[in-house]
Amino acid sequence: MTALCRLDDIADGGSAAFPVPPPIVSDAESVMAIRRGDEVFVYLNVCPHWGSPLDIVPGRFLDRTGDFIVCTTHGALFRIGNGLCVKGPCLGASLARVAVSVENGTVSIVD
Numbered sequence: 001m002t003a004l005c006r007l008d009d010i011a012d013g014g015s016a017a018f019p020v021p022p023p024i025v026s027d028a029e030s031v032m033a034i035r036r037g038d039e040v041f042v043y044l045n046v047c048p049h050w051g052s053p054l055d056i057v058p059g060r061f062l063d064r065t066g067d068f069i070v071c072t073t074h075g076a077l078f079r080i081g082n083g084l085c086v087k088g089p090c091l092g093a094s095l096a097r098v099a100v101s102v103e104n105g106t107v108s109i110v111d
Helices: none
Strands: 002-006 015-019 030-036 039-044 068-070 077-079 085-087 100-103 106-109
Touching: 002 015, 002 030, 039 100, 039 106
Parallel strands: none
Antiparallel strands: 002 106, 015 030, 030 039, 068 077, 077 085, 100 106
16 A cells, blocks of 8 residues: 555544555546545545646645535536546546545555
């Protein structure tokens, strides 16, 4: 496993961006991490519709309610739990999920 960050690096109910860690091979510049309590959901920071990063403001990926990941380029909405697009031009497509585990306050990429 490869450490991504400390759990406390992500505000509970918030999101953060981190450089793409090895062993992930991707053209993405970063991954997004969304925290819900002790659970963290991590996806490549790439919109499946256009291939652009989802955040205009670095590390801010959530809509105003904090209930969905939003693509700031097209306004597409994605479910936090599975990355499925539920509104927008890529309806039915999904974000590329990165498998992680959270142990002893560390978020790690599962190799």
